[in-house]
Amino acid sequence: MNVLVAIYSDVAAWNIPDGHVARLERSFPHHRFLRARTEADVLPLMPETDVAFASELRAPHFAAAHRLRWVHSPAAGVGGMLLPQVVASEIVITNSRAMSSDTIAEHVIALVLALFRRLPFLYRSQAERLWVQDQTMAPPPLRLIRDAHVLMIGMGGIGTATARLFAKLGAAVTGVRRASDRPRPKGVVAVEPPERLHALLPSADVVVLAAPQTSSTRGLIGRPELELMRRDAILINVSRGKLVDEDALADALAAGSIGGAGLDVFEQEPLDPASPLWTLPNVIVTPHVAGWRPDHWDAATTLFSNNLRRLDAGLPLINVVDKETGY
Numbered sequence: 001m002n003v004l005v006a007i008y009s010d011v012a013a014w015n016i017p018d019g020h021v022a023r024l025e026r027s028f029p030h031h032r033f034l035r036a037r038t039e040a041d042v043l044p045l046m047p048e049t050d051v052a053f054a055s056e057l058r059a060p061h062f063a064a065a066h067r068l069r070w071v072h073s074p075a076a077g078v079g080g081m082l083l084p085q086v087v088a089s090e091i092v093i094t095n096s097r098a099m100s101s102d103t104i105a106e107h108v109i110a111l112v113l114a115l116f117r118r119l120p121f122l123y124r125s126q127a128e129r130l131w132v133q134d135q136t137m138a139p140p141p142l143r144l145i146r147d148a149h150v151l152m153i154g155m156g157g158i159g160t161a162t163a164r165l166f167a168k169l170g171a172a173v174t175g176v177r178r179a180s181d182r183p184r185p186k187g188v189v190a191v192e193p194p195e196r197l198h199a200l201l202p203s204a205d206v207v208v209l210a211a212p213q214t215s216s217t218r219g220l221i222g223r224p225e226l227e228l229m230r231r232d233a234i235l236i237n238v239s240r241g242k243l244v245d246e247d248a249l250a251d252a253l254a255a256g257s258i259g260g261a262g263l264d265v266f267e268q269e270p271l272d273p274a275s276p277l278w279t280l281p282n283v284i285v286t287p288h289v290a291g292w293r294p295d296h297w298d299a300a301t302t303l304f305s306n307n308l309r310r311l312d313a314g315l316p317l318i319n320v321v322d323k324e325t326g327y
Helices: 018-027 039-048 059-063 084-088 101-116 119-127 133-137 157-168 194-203 223-228 246-255 296-313
Strands: 002-006 032-035 051-054 070-072 092-094 149-153 172-176 188-192 206-209 234-237 260-263 283-285
Touching (some): 002 018, 002 039, 018 032, 018 296, 070 296, 101 234, 119 133, 149 194, 172 194, 188 194, 194 223, 223 246, 246 260
Parallel strands (some): 002 032, 002 051, 070 092
16 A cells, blocks of 8 residues: 655645654555655556545645545644545545644643733743833733633633643633534533634633634634634634634724733634734734644654554544545
8 A cells, every 4th residue: 555645735734844854654564665755756546546644635636636535634624634525535534633642732721821811921021121010910800710711612622631731720711613503622611512612702701712623713803703702802713724713803902802822823823923922012023832842743643553453453533524525
């Protein structure tokens, strides 16, 4: 069986190291591994590919994939692969959901603590050697996570891991997910359906986006939703940039109609240097790093290896994506 490894990026860290590809070759000597280091390498290899371990595949790639049975993504989001022809096909797609849940959960907590304790202002003041004790403690007050109401939109691996950390710090977490009738995850006081979002936004101190990008979540937070949020509410996005109307968010932040935002993902990446989000004092921008962990490629390769062994043994794969829902 021919296994294509096509994990490449302009960002150095997101390229699978050669040593991990060699590890796969040693572990599966009965399979032939093909390597694509750039997008241009992929198309000539697709006609002979049975399995792809790939970060992205485009329409021309799938059109040439006459033998492709299964694609595994090293990331949780696979929305870019869910083309109509792929959804209609028998190609199985699996992802790496839950692999970085704890990492992203800690990143969310860091962003909220930084905004609640005015760390961006304090960092700027430190650079200017200013002692800003009075300004820091002036209203509005410094805030605690304890007793805060957190609205967690998306209750998959990331949402449940983040809710668990918030609950340990004393916050009350309300989850929003489509399957609202399923048992509540640990640390969540209530789970509501997406139709209740507008009713829930006015009471939230923190709104966290941890939902996948689908046709129903694209543009989930726009001007109407931002207008419903409290003036001191914090928006955190560690999901996908297209869930948020960035122009509307920038306007709301500049006007002070919401308290702040911690953003790790954006509609277009890298974020345009001209974007006002870079310079707004109540925004923390992180460059899509929330999911990075020191052993990232060890974990990603192990997950793929486990699934490849299951495929060899005729066992069901883990982390199969429902191609209709997108997760």
